Amino acid sequence: MTTDEVVAELRDGMTIGIGGWGSRRKPMALVRAILCSPLKDLTVVSYGGPDVGLLASAGKIKRLVFGFVTLDSIPYDPWFSRVREEGSIEVTEYDEGVLGTGLSAAAQRLPFLPTRAGLGTDVMSALKTVRSPYADGEELLAVPALRLDAALVHLNRADARGNAQYLGPDPYFDDLYALAADKCYVSTEKVVPTAELTAAGPVQSLLLNRASVHGVVETPNGAHFTTAAPDYGRDERFQRHYAASAKDPAAWPGFVDRFLSGDETSYQNAVARFTEEAA
């Protein structure tokens, strides 16, 4: 598939899960394709990074389900701050663990799963509790299944049928996103023959199998400017440029013109020029 073909399968108002964590292994090429589409009113579920900031900048998010939004090396995403402080998006704020618990419930086709995390807070006060039926009688938070219409994840390698592999140190929650979703789309650094997957890494690195994947897109440097270790690290200089541009309303249109107004190829070319200028 192409990034545009993936986005063509998404609909206004869908609940879309985005894999990765903060500014790490985010399916940014797919996010960029959404920016160029007419999609709107999305509910986005994310351990948020610049995916959230960029989608918010283009007014794509109606509601965000999140545990945090951060650029990691830069604490706050300026676009997320702006839309929150303007009150222009709705949010469901969860503990990091609670977000994973909701995805787990969806992946396991359960209505909810119990946890202690979130008890005693206000932000999760809309959630109901459940009492243990056993002798302890403990009251626990009943985290409702976080069912996704679609999941977007970025993996280091995949074969054409959707078996997908991470080669970095952390799988994040990408397999849960895949199983919690009706449709999962994988962008990958490189599509390889199946036999190359186990040649490149241990069998445990095969995070997704093709039964849970509905489409594969090859997008070299497609997690840019987030990390896709070991293929590449975070482009810190570009991230600083993004954050500075996002912070300054006068600078933002220039950033959009230069980087976000064309397709993925023109993005990557513009990034290459940006990198050359620094060299």
Added chain:
Amino acid sequence: MSRADVAVIACAELFRGDGEIVISPMGYIPSLGARLARLTFEPDLLLSNGEAYLMHDDVIEGWQPFRKVLDTVVPHGKRHVVMGANQVDAQGNQNISAIGDHDRPAKQLLGVRGGPGNTANHRTSYWVPRHSRRVFVEHVDVVSGVGFARARAAGLRYHDVHRVVTNLGVLDFGGPDHAARLVSVHPGVTVDEVLEATSFPLLTDEVETSREPTGAELELLATLDPKSLREKEVPE
């Protein structure tokens, strides 16, 4: 000996008695404190590198990706986290989510992150590099880490908020009915200075002076932090 050195020691002291558990220090000074504690009086501590590895000096000794932390390490409880705090209140609630009304905050912060789960499951301490009335407030705007009254009401049996280390001293909630106490002031800081920088009352019956680093600890610190980056987090 600098104020930063004393803050590192106060952070190291957070882990005294912890034994063989995972320490997750957020912030440079708590990280230095954890490493110093392991090199001296708590040799069995496990230290995460903030990403997927447990590190012993320069050697990877374990794999601990984020999902494993949240699915098993946190709920299992053998962990002591030191979190930052944009606000801490009189009851030990912490806020890193947002300032103002949650529906439309005056300032959006990180989000609650792991604060609710950490405070529900295991020992949690806080590190505040700039002790001020803006941080130490009567009531936090958004509860991220859960304090004592809320924990009791919610029946959180593993709640264990330990201490708050700041650039001025060390606080805990060990007074009657979990009242906030000033445990120690760093050398050169007066009790009144801390009270002045705190919006809620602190019990000051048994305030000590924070322990100074030993000569051996200062030597270790010079090795762990040769460029003295700690002085940036806590200026003199």
